[in-house]
Every structure is written in C-alpha cells, then in structure tokens.
Amino acid sequence: MVRIVLTPQLQRFTETPEVEAIAATLRDALEASFAANPQLRGYVLDEQGHLRKHVAIFIDGQMLRDRQNLSVSLTPDSEVYVLQALSGG
Amino acid sequence: MSQRAWIATRKGLFQVLLDTHAGGPAAWRIASSSFIGEPVSMVLPGSSTHPMIAALKLGHFGVKCHASDDWGDSWHEIATPAYPSQPEDAQDEPPWKLEQIWSLAAANGVIWAGTLPGGLFSSKDCGASWQLNESLWDRPERLEWFGGGYDVPGIHSICIDSRDTKRMLVGISCGGAWLTRDDGLSWELRAKGMNATYMPPDRTDEQNIQDPHAIAQCAGPPDTLWCQHHNGIWRSTDAGALWHEIKAPLSSFGFAVAAHPTDPDTAWFVPATADQQRVPVDSALCVNRTRDGGKSFETLRTGLPQKDCYDLVYRHGLAVSADGQHLMMGSTTGNLWASADAGESWQNISCNLPPIYAVRFEAVA
Numbered sequence: 001m002v003r004i005v006l007t008p009q010l011q012r013f014t015e016t017p018e019v020e021a022i023a024a025t026l027r028d029a030l031e032a033s034f035a036a037n038p039q040l041r042g043y044v045l046d047e048q049g050h051l052r053k054h055v056a057i058f059i060d061g062q063m064l065r066d067r068q069n070l071s072v073s074l075t076p077d078s079e080v081y082v083l084q085a086l087s088g089g
Numbered sequence: 090m091s092q093r094a095w096i097a098t099r100k101g102l103f104q105v106l107l108d109t110h111a112g113g114p115a116a117w118r119i120a121s122s123s124f125i126g127e128p129v130s131m132v133l134p135g136s137s138t139h140p141m142i143a144a145l146k147l148g149h150f151g152v153k154c155h156a157s158d159d160w161g162d163s164w165h166e167i168a169t170p171a172y173p174s175q176p177e178d179a180q181d182e183p184p185w186k187l188e189q190i191w192s193l194a195a196a197n198g199v200i201w202a203g204t205l206p207g208g209l210f211s212s213k214d215c216g217a218s219w220q221l222n223e224s225l226w227d228r229p230e231r232l233e234w235f236g237g238g239y240d241v242p243g244i245h246s247i248c249i250d251s252r253d254t255k256r257m258l259v260g261i262s263c264g265g266a267w268l269t270r271d272d273g274l275s276w277e278l279r280a281k282g283m284n285a286t287y288m289p290p291d292r293t294d295e296q297n298i299q300d301p302h303a304i305a306q307c308a309g310p311p312d313t314l315w316c317q318h319h320n321g322i323w324r325s326t327d328a329g330a331l332w333h334e335i336k337a338p339l340s341s342f343g344f345a346v347a348a349h350p351t352d353p354d355t356a357w358f359v360p361a362t363a364d365q366q367r368v369p370v371d372s373a374l375c376v377n378r379t380r381d382g383g384k385s386f387e388t389l390r391t392g393l394p395q396k397d398c399y400d401l402v403y404r405h406g407l408a409v410s411a412d413g414q415h416l417m418m419g420s421t422t423g424n425l426w427a428s429a430d431a432g433e434s435w436q437n438i439s440c441n442l443p444p445i446y447a448v449r450f451e452a453v454a
Contacts, residue, residue, distance in 0.1 A: 013150065013166070039166070043150040046186045047171035054149040088148040 054088025203244025
C-alpha cells in the first residue's frame, strides 16, 4: 500500500488523515487523501490542478520537480510526503 | 453610537473598538485578534445581509476565505474564488490562478471580490460559491493590463453606486477604471483624463494602462470619485466619464484615499515621496485634506510622528467612518492612528501591530 503523509502544519486549517491506498501514480495517491478530506484539495493543488508553488512533495525521499504533471509512477509501497516548503513563509 | 473597526495585517486580523464612557474620554482599544500569524489581505465587515469575511493569503496553501457571524469569536471556512480552467491557447502571461483577494465589497446581499491576477468575482450565497465576472475577464483589453505593486494586475477598488447597485466602478492596477451599468453584464473604460508618465510619451493618456492606486467614492452623491493615482490625484464628478487632475501640497504621490461619505468636496490623502523612496515627505507623516473639491488642501500633522518616520500607508490603509468624523490609518510599520475630528488631530492606538494592509470601519449601534 502507498502511504500518504501530510504536513502537520495543515492541521491549523483542516484535518490531515494519514492514508494508505492502492495508487499507481502520485495523482491517485493525492486523490485518496482528498477522498478522506475533500477540503485538502485546495490546500495542496491550485485551481488548475497544479501542485501549489510553496508545497513540496517527496516520493520515497526524492523531491517532486514537475508541479504540473502529477502522473509520476509510484511503487506499491511508496511513501509520499506532502510538506510545507521553506519558501513562501 | 460607538465604533468598531477591523485591521487586516501581515500577521492576523484585529478588531478595535471605541469605548465611550459617560463623562470620560473615548478611547480606541484592540479588542480581539483572529488568524494570528496568517496574512489577511482584506476584510469585509458584516451586515444584515452577509457575514463578515476575512480573505487569507496563506504563504504555502493559497488564498482562503473565512466567514464569521459573531464579530470574529468563531470562524468557518467558506468557498474561495477560483479561476476557470485555463485554455491551452490562452494568450495571457499570468496563469489563471488566484494569487490574492485585494478588495471586497457588498450590496444587496451580493459580495464582490477583486483579485490578482485581475478577475472580479461575485457571490450571491454569502461566499458558499463564487462566479468569475466573465464579461470583464473576456475583454480583449485585459491582455494589455500589467502589474502595479504586484507582478500581475489586480482589482483593488470596487465602488458600488448607492442609488443603483447595478452600477459599479472598479479600479485596476494597471488597467484603468471600468464601469458597469448593468450589474456586470457589460463594461466600459472610464479613465479619461488620467495620465501615466511611466509610459512612452505617445501613450501616457491611454486609459487602459492607467495605474489608479486607489479609487474612493462619495456614498452620496456617488458620481463623485477620488483617485490616488501613481502619477498624482484625480477627481471625477460624473462617475468617471472625465477625470480632472488635482495638485496637493508636499506630494501628490501616495496610495491611500478616503472620500467623505456625504460631502463630495471632502477627501483625505496620505502623501509620500515619489516614486522609488515611498516614505513620508521629510520623514514626517501627515494627511492632506481638501474640503473644496481639491481647490485647496490643509496638511494635518497633529498627533502624527514628525521626525524619523518611515511609515507608508497602503492603498487600503486609510478609512473614514459613516459619520465622516472618525478616521483611522494603519501603516507598513504597524502603527495605527485614529482621529475623532475629521483628521485635525490623531491618536496612536498601537505602534506594535504587524504591517497593516487594510483598515475598515463598521458601525455599531
């Protein structure tokens, strides 16, 4: 199962359930989180469906570079961390 | 009648109250705070037809809107304006992504939000949903707008005609002033007479590239509009059909303007040294007031720092109450001042607030 962990910084605004899901891509994994709490979508993605400029995602320890294409493949046991970037504060 | 005002800052929203005691002096005090640590770009005081709304500009997680029905004791998140999907062949330079809510206004239960990068949104359900005003967004002239103050163009002023709320004028940096007479179905440019010296000589009078820093409307008669422009001060008495330039003492440069609610000849400005410095003239803060339609000004300094002062008052940082007597002014340095005598004298409420973005009065019975 893919494990999706959201930064606790988001807890100031909304719930951040830790989710484990079957997800072939990053988009699938994020959708699993959004299904658990729909309000999360607007905090992580902008209205064009792109990763927000000052949100960082790490997949198995590697930072995601492409903010528009979220179809990057995951392994069955990937760990996805959605974090608050140090920029943007 | 007592007074309440709201202060939107870089690090939260503050409520200030004017306490009046029989026999004692009236004094403003900071009564409560909300969203400490978060940037609050604009606030709309509540009314009988809509809740109070705070627009947050979260550094990491985007713009968010919150509403309160109990003067900030509790808040709940409401919908945020969202731009439609950007067509692949769109000719815009800025992405269709909400960067900031820069202005909020309401009339007849409809809430209007002016935003960066240049979209005007409305809500008829107290912020449960928002609709982009497509007739303004689809104007071909919009592609000529450019950033002023921010990297992308934005709508900072929304002036709703108190006689007929279908008539509304918006101010855009940099995109001039636009008027609708039919509740936003159609729009016309209304910046004739303004002048932009930051443009090439043959384009200085072009209406669509003017940079009105702020436009304020006299609630009655609402055809009188005052504009603090990047290159000076302008006034219109015909709902923006023609603007006349006005020269103020010290400097005609600045950001803020407040229009008297009932006297079309009275307005207040906060002069600053143009253009790259943007600090008070001679490091001494003052307010310029005209009471004769801009023919003459009084420069008011009592109670304001007159030495080593570098406070800048942003475009929404000066407000006048519904009675035309109380003024409030907040600065980039976190100073907040109030006047109970139409600007003749000022009292400091706080010198320790975060940088102040907006000051708005709310009448309290």
